[in-house]
Amino acid sequence: MAAPILNLHNITKSFTRGGEEITVLRNLNLQVAEGEFLGIMGPSGSGKTTMLNLIAGLDKPNRGEVWIGGQCVSTMSESQLASWRTRSIGFIFQFYHLLPVLTAYENVELPLLLLPLSSAKRRQQVLNVLDLVGLTDRMHHRPGQLSGGQQQRVGIARAIVTDPTLIVADEPTGDLDARSAVEILNLMGELQKGLNKTILLVTHDPRAAERAQRIVHLEKGQLLESAEMEAAGLLNDGAGSNAIQASEPRTK
Ligand SMILES: Nc1ncnc2c1ncn2[C@@H]1O[C@H](COP(=O)(O)OP(=O)(O)O)[C@@H](O)[C@H]1O
Ligand SMILES: [Mg+2]
Numbered sequence: 001m002a003a004p005i006l007n008l009h010n011i012t013k014s015f016t017r018g019g020e021e022i023t024v025l026r027n028l029n030l031q032v033a034e035g036e037f038l039g040i041m042g043p044s045g046s047g048k049t050t051m052l053n054l055i056a057g058l059d060k061p062n063r064g065e066v067w068i069g070g071q072c073v074s075t076m077s078e079s080q081l082a083s084w085r086t087r088s089i090g091f092i093f094q095f096y097h098l099l100p101v102l103t104a105y106e107n108v109e110l111p112l113l114l115l116p117l118s119s120a121k122r123r124q125q126v127l128n129v130l131d132l133v134g135l136t137d138r139m140h141h142r143p144g145q146l147s148g149g150q151q152q153r154v155g156i157a158r159a160i161v162t163d164p165t166l167i168v169a170d171e172p173t174g175d176l177d178a179r180s181a182v183e184i185l186n187l188m189g190e191l192q193k194g195l196n197k198t199i200l201l202v203t204h205d206p207r208a209a210e211r212a213q214r215i216v217h218l219e220k221g222q223l224l225e226s227a228e229m230e231a232a233g234l235l236n237d238g239a240g241s242n243a244i245q246a247s248e249p250r251t252k
Contacts, residue, residue, distance in 0.1 A: 004031040004067075005198050006055065006166060011064035013050055024050050025061070026221030032200065037192045039212030040202045046218040048202045052168050055200070056089045057081045069165045086114045090159030092169035096151045098143040098158075104150075105130065105139040108157045115162065129157040133187060149180025156187060160197070167191065167199045173208055185211050 008030040014023045024047040032038050042048050053059040054066055057073045066073040068088060076084060098107045105126055112122045130139050133153040143151050152172060159167055169188065173181035189211050191197040201212060209215050216223040219234065 003070075005034040005036075005069055006030065006032040006200075007065075007067040008051075008055070009065045009067065011051075011054065011061045011066070013047070013054060013059075013061050023221060025054075028064070028222055030216065030223055032198060034198055035192065035196045037189070037199045037211065037213050038201065039209040039215040040200060040218065040223075041204065041209055041215060042218030044204075047221065048218055049170055051218065052091075052170055052200070052202060055166070056091055056168060057085055083114070086111055087162055088165045090162065090164040090167040092152070092155050092159045092167065092172045094171040094174040096143065096148075096155045098151055098154055100143050103140050103142055104135055104146065104154045104157075107143070107154055108161050111158060111162050125161055126157075129161045132160070133157045147180065148176050149183055152176060152180070152184050153187065156184070156191075160191065160195075165198065167197050169199065169201045171202055171204065173203065173205060181205070181208070 008028055011025050011028040012023065013025040014021050016022075028051070040048055040051070050059070054061055054074070055068070057066070057076060060074055064074070071084070071088075073081070073084070099110070102110070108129060109122060109126045112125060117125070127136070127139075130136050133156055135150065135153050135157065138146060138150060141150075143154070146154065155172070159169075167188075172188070173184050176184060185208055188199060188201065192199050201208065203209050215226050217226070217229050217234070219229070224232070224234075
């Protein structure tokens, strides 16, 4: 692998709940190459969102380091992190997290307001990504006037508008009907193939995971490649990653 764009080095992450310490990630290691499309699977509560939060610098590991594009994220200060995150991470959420009072255009524009760009340049970038996700004709609609699939396309446009180093998606199709889910996955595939974006996709859906070039499974605080899962008897023959977990209860 060429120098990885993402390197998780010996990450341990624990939470304290009711006086008890729970270790969610245990000496976890991961390397992702630039332009790679990585699928991340694992049972509910296995720590997938925790891992993405560490990658996005939204939380810090107890031990270990997160390196992205040659920078150590886990030692940055809060103020360094804020501007770094805007430029480096595009986050796509299961429930879109759009601001309901803003139009699609305004939601996509938000992250750019944190960057020193002229308003003309800003407008051009917003229009570019809205076109890319096929929402030019809906740009003045508010989230409530859009379908789930359209809202997620706004979410994707917002995630890529700053041209981040890494796109991180946490169950982006988890709340969508099958047809919209396919559209969203197609779009993510285009981002990777057409624009050489590096994508981390957390999913429960084996059809979603199939889009990835490589799948890792979070099990008991560590990441296993599919072959290691099979060797450990955690994948059924023929059923592929389907056997891990069929669905996760909605978290909202
Ligand atoms: N801020 C937190 N405080 C305490 N426990 C947490 C916190 N965030 C996550 N956890 C716990 O860590 C474990 C992993 O959670 P999460 O990363 O959300 O799993 P997943 O995304 O794989 O479903 C769960 O047991 C969860 O309750
Ligand atoms: Mg989660």
